[in-house]
Amino acid sequence: MSHTRRDLLRSAGWSLGLAGVGALLGGCAPSTSATPRPVLQSTPSTPRRGGQFRAVLTGGGAAESLDPFGGGAPSDFIRNDVIYDSLFSLVDGRAAPALALTAEPASDGRSFVLRLREGVRWHDGSPFTAADVAYSLRYMTSPERPYPNELQLYVDTGGVKVVDDRTVRVPARQPVGDPALMLASFPGKIIKDGARSFSAADAVGTGPYQVEAFEAGRQTRLRRFDGHWGGAPNADTLVLSSLTDPQAKVNAVLTGQADYAVDIPFSIARAGTGSAELEIRQAGEGNRVGFGFILNATRPPFDDPRARRAVRLAVDRKALVDTVLLGYGEPGNDLFGAGSEYFSDREPPARDVDQARRLLREAGAEGAQVTIRSSEYEAGYNASTQLFAEQLREVGLNVRPDIVGMQNFFDVKALAEANGIAFSIGAIPLMVIYGRLAAYPSLALPAPRLRSAFAKAFGSTDAAQRKRSWTEVQDVMAEEGNCVVWGLADTLSVARKNVAGVETRGLAKYPYLGKAGLA
Structure with missing residues (x-):
């Protein structure tokens, strides 16, 4: 029933594997020349439909996983955000509806009722129901999990009741005044009722992309899921490469092997891209x-x-x-x-x-x-x-x-x-x-x-x-x-100038790529 080290790392947005990057060029002396100003990540252009989008992320090696409650590297969080959906998303610090439309608290805060979105389908075509939510809440908070979700501290998942296919009643362990924000803050991905295996063949979600190929610590290929409730994504294919060295991440973009690299050190941003086709971006104040x-x-x-x-x-x-x-x-x-x-x-x-x-x-x-x-x-x-x-x-x-x-x-x-x-x-x-x-x-x-x-x-x-x-x-x-x-x-990234549709949902170090593509 305790918080875990993984929880603190995620809230900090710590980039595991960024040790020894030469965090400060030239030691600890302040810079004497003007700092190049990055452009805002939220560019106004809209991605075109089709093609592939290639991103390079901070990887976790062989420990990476398609289990949304397993791996703890940035690559795991970013990848699983587009395979699976949550009940609510965190947008601009506030809860936004996703698989759930509302979370209505009782007057004393000791329980809340979830009203679920209609018309949602799993990647295999089966319908999303309240039974999936009840199963997911119990599964993610189980003490058998390597990292039980923190919702166990606030929600009595053993007492969750399915009212009907679109309604779930959830008892709370302590008063919860804003359950939608709580569910967005301690995000738990929703999986199919009964799911226990998360291999490339078994990883079924409701997200905008489904798994085509996965190699832990190296690369993931995801293909567009046209039946997504939020509309089909822009790119046909997402190619997500995992690297631990930040300079190697940047080099992948500089050499044309990738379109986008998130969370780059300040020293590398200061050095600039040296290319008119690339730009340093920041996620906003x-x-x-x-x-x-x-x-x-x-x-x-x-x-x-x-x-x-x-x-x-x-x-x-x-x-x-x-x-x-x-x-x-x-x-x-x-x-x-x-x-x-x-x-x-x-x-x-x-x-x-x-x-x-x-x-x-x-x-x-x-x-x-x-x-x-x-x-x-x-x-x-x-x-x-x-x-x-x-x-x-x-x-x-x-x-x-x-x-x-x-x-x-x-x-x-x-x-x-x-x-x-x-x-x-x-x-x-x-x-x-x-x-x-x-x-x-x-x-x-x-x-x-x-x-x-x-x-x-x-x-x-x-x-x-x-x-x-x-x-x-x-x-x-x-x-x-x-x-x-x-x-x-600032949270910095390097991107080709025609990269568009990258969003922040929660921490900017784990950008949402469900709408990303090339303009």
Whole structure:
């Protein structure tokens, strides 16, 4: 019944396999020339019908899977998004109908009723029904799964009732005020009633593409499903290649082997494409990733809110944005979730070294030994940790960066012993962010006011009350929180100029390719 490491990685949008990419060209010195500005991903052109669309993704090697509840690499998330559908999608931070049209909560939030879309067909031609939804909810939350879906924490899947072919009643383990947003936030793909095998021959979904060929860690070929409820996709074929090295991903586009590569490092974007046929794109300000650190509020000195406040005042945010993000982003305001519904878009705190020193003295933390744990899960983690340590030394903290390997980074015992950790979270709903952080003592803020406000925000069926409660959650974090969000980073890609129809549904690092093609 616990959250998993995979859940945190997905919410962060961490790109497994981006270690050693030369995250900062020329070391940690800020760039001295103007940063080339990328174009917005949402180009106005419409893809033409037919042909193939070739994308290169960050792969997971032999662990990749067509099981929508199995693999955890970006290639798995992106591929399975077009084979299978969810009940609701996440668009611009809000729930959008997909296989379900509505999710109607009971007045006390203890249950909700799903009204399903009519006329949906599986790839094999059979009709989609409520029985498929009931089976999928039970299957994805089963403790037998390698990564049981987080819905197990909020939904009593054993009590799910099929009312009729288009209606499902779902009991909740705790009050859920906005079940549609919850289902979009903790996405679970819907599979056929009774499905247990997900080979290339057995992977049947309701999505816009169906499997033609699959080789884990190498390539997937998907063909258009003309019977998709949302309309037939544009490209006849999707060819999805998996690579782990970011330069190799970019090279595939540069050499004409692919049309599009998502999630490229800032240094490579800065170098440019050198081709009039290609362009660097960004997913938009509302889809940026919050970069920062989470302080361990269970250990000295950060168990004292004055010491946490001192750190937030000590950070030179612009220096970190210029140095680590190479200018591809803007300073953050210590709150994760920028771009999501209910986010408090307040000004970043100004740096105040003198006040930071005073607060540390008052907390008895001057000269305290501090360990900040990092790994290059996301390009720039290690460089930001080193610069962060230098900035904290200026105000009187004795900081040691603890740089570890990727496989050991999220060791729960090691995190509990560290004073802080490098972290990032994309534009996902606040219920996901604070729910997941609360599940880990070393990441959570142990504040009764925060817990109370979060419960009200999650459980209220009244939209106005939810907004007030989410504001209070973020007020607490701004006043005494343990998150130091120093920057909001652009999500970058490289594409041929005629690439169109790439959408963001959820995290921009996992783009939706169901409508993608060449204009």
